[in-house]
Amino acid sequence: MQYDITAPSRLNLTVNLPSSKSVSNRALIIHALSGGVTLPENLSDCDDTRVMIDALTAMPDVIDIGAAGTAMRFLTAYLAVTPGRHTLTGTERMRHRPIGVLVDALRRLGADIDYVGEEGFPPLLVNGRPLQGGPLEIAGNVSSQYISALLMVGPVLRHGLTLRLTGDVISRPYIDMTLWMMGEFGAEAKWTDANTIEVSPRPYAPRPYYIENDWSSASYWYEMVALGPRDSEVTLTGLMDGSKQGDSSVRYIFSLLGVKTEFTGSAGPGCPSTVKLTNNGRCVPRLEYDFINSPDLAQTVVACCTAMGVPFHFTGLQTLKIKETDRIEALKAELLKLGYVLRDVDGRELVWDGSRCEPQPAPVIETYDDHRMALAFAPMALRRERMTIDNPMVVTKSYPHYWEDLSKAGMEIKVKNEE
Secondary structure (H helix, E strand, C coil): CEEEEECCCCCEEEECCCECHHHHHHHHHHHHHHCCCCCCECCCCCHHHHHHHHHHHHCCCEEECCCCHHHHHHHHHHHHCCCEEEEEECCCCHHHCCCHHHHHHHHHCCCEEEECCCCCCCCEEEEECCCCCEEEEEECCCCHHHHHHHHHHHHHCCCCEEEEEECCCCCHHHHHHHHHHHHHCCCCEEEEECCEEEECCCCCCCCCCECCECHHHHHHHHHHHHHCCCCCEEEEEEECCCCCCHHHHHHHHHHCEEEEEEEECCCCCCCCEEEEEEEEEEECCCEEEECCCCHHHHHHHHHHHHHHCCCEEEECCHHHHHCCCCHHHHHHHHHHHCCECCEEECCCEEEECCCECCCCCCCCECCCCCHHHHHHHHHHHHHCCCEEEECHHHHHHCCCCHHHHHHHCCCEEEEECCC
16 A cells, blocks of 8 residues: 655644653563553554553563563563563564564673574564573663663662673663653663763652653654745644753754744643744755764655755764664665665765755655664655655554544645555
8 A cells, every 4th residue: 555645735733642652661671670550641552562561461471572672671580580481573674673682681681691593683482581680781872772671670689780881882862761750660870971870779659640741753754844934834743842852863864954943832841832833944055963872764854955955964873773674775776766875874874965866756765674774754745746655554563543643733644555
């Protein structure tokens, strides 16, 4: 199935964003480790969170998490410290996404984990049992989800966890968010120096918990306001000023692309508020940015900059190659169809100097089973006659009602090739 998308002449609406997948999945693991009974409120209804809820509720012998990378990493650590024998598997793509760094780290803590197939990749056979914990060293430039997975089980280890991160530390805001949420549930976990985190063997305490809405999902509306008419105004609900979500940095990035952010209606610190986005027309002529702390925003900003004609040099993109797809290659291939010639530097940087080529006459954007490809490319319809997105329902991984929200915004969405 494909969607043909045609943009409206005006953009003015209020959007009820989905709740944060990142916060939801961390809250679910910490809640389970705390022995809590009542699930956190306002949990995400996306695919990734649903598979987490199903797994933690039913705990079947074989847990199939589909394409949910967060669930694979977090559940690997959770199952390692939880009595029981489980096989953890996923989609074909998931079975080719590396997990050896996390498995090796858990094994050094005493975990009993075996590979069912290829060494270093899912499926995994996990025999859960109490672990001693103690000192552990892991590279800081691997996925922050590996680090968060280890940290979250730290309080239930007999001797806690002293985690030493070597080399450069990427996606540090996601690690900080994990530590903050652990503290919300009574854990003692903190940085003791720039590269070391100490987690005390102090059990979690169950508590009511409310999930904030998703700043990653907000990024697509920032993109639409940047690409839309000057009188565009979009109001987003359920976000927090001072959010711990790493992708809240979207506020700063898009301020450079002409989008003003205004918070209104908050009941107080730490409470959800509404965010009004407007287009002030003040855009930088060229953008340089290091996405080391917020790699999930890269596709949105790349798509937006090319559509606006803003050359860029983006660094800190090394983890994009091991996401749902190789996002570096996917961006280059799909933007080339639209006439934008990008180049990468060692798979870690993306550069566009404004180079153009003849676009395909009727390009179809492939999504590569990657939700963020569909989410990031659809707003480009605001600068084109139309956009055609293949396999558009991949958005259910993180933003299930995205297309409904675009329709409310006045986007005309027609179904093609539906059998």
